Amino acid sequence: MLEAINLHKRYHQGEIDVVAVDHFSYRFPAGLTAIVGPSGSGKTTLLNLLAGFDVPSEGEVRLDTTPLSTLSEDGRSEVRLKHMGFVFQQWNLIPTLTALENVAFPMMLAGLGLKERSARAAALLEAVGLGPRGKHLPSKLSGGEQQRVAIARALALNPPILFADEPTGNLDSASGARVVELLLHQAREGRTVILVTHDLELARKAERILHLRDGRLVRVEDLTPASAAVIPTLDR
Structure with a gap:
């Protein structure tokens, strides 16, 4: 379980404090959650805090x-x-x-043996439809294929949490659709998938959408079938 509790991040620019994330709280359930908002709303900063790439000025992120x-x-x-x-x-x-x-590569970092990591890597490439492309360098793969390799790599150690930051931003529509389906499959398998995107059409494939504005969580849309008609508003 990943939970943000009163998460706040500010940066000092000269004598000015810039607030990037403003007292954000949310407990992320299993399934796909999309985070949307205009440029400068704090989406990437929030992802960096959730993943522990950065530490908050106030509040905390808890993993379990x-x-x-x-x-x-x-x-x-x-x-x-x-x-x-x-x-x-x-x-x-x-x-x-x-x-x-x-x-x-992540399996090597985790200390898995050559035979085990090679077998698992091959199985993951098969799962994303790239089994025959395993011996190709990235330069010999299309953009969509490279992104699918990146998804396979992200799944190398079977993580319970998957972060995706604008994963279709550099892809054509067909490649993007395939990447989205792979992410949806991971959510259906029980992972917590957190998707940062500016694409509202893509976001609406999620089970819930978190709307950020000026670093604040202002609205949560629940798109699950049982509660799709209920859209809580948290504007302040």
């Missing part, structure tokens, strides 16, 4: 009962390795490694 801000930087890195997967807009594949080696 562990506040991430109480951990060292190495401790937060270990949490990310074991409990979180990441899919970014830029894919961030290692250009000198094949698709199979890219997917296996």
Whole structure:
């Protein structure tokens, strides 16, 4: 369970304090949650706080009962390795490694043996429809294929939480649709999938949408069938 409690992040710019996230609280359930808002609303800062890439000025992020801000930087890195997967807009594949080696890389960091990580990487590539492309370098793959490799890599250690930051931003519509279906499948499998996007059409495929404005959570849309007609408003 990932929970943000009164999360606040401010930055100092000269003598001015800039508030990027303003007392955000939310408990993320299993399934797909989309975070939307205009440019500068705090979406990426919030994701960085939730994942422990940054620490809050006030409040805390808890993974189960562990506040991430109480951990060292190495401790937060270990949490990310074991409990979180990441899919970014830029894919961030290692250009000198094949698709199979890219997917296996987190497993190497976690200490898995060569045979085990190679077998699991091959199975994950099959799962995202890229089994025959395992020996190809990223430069030999299309953008959509590279993003699917990135998803397979994010799933390498079977994390319960998956973050996706604008995962379809650099893709054509057909490739983007395939990536979205892969993310939806992970949500249906019981993972907590947190999607940051500016695309409202994409966001509406989620079970719930969190609307940010000026760093604040101003509205939560519940799109599950039982409560799709109920749209709580948190404007203040």
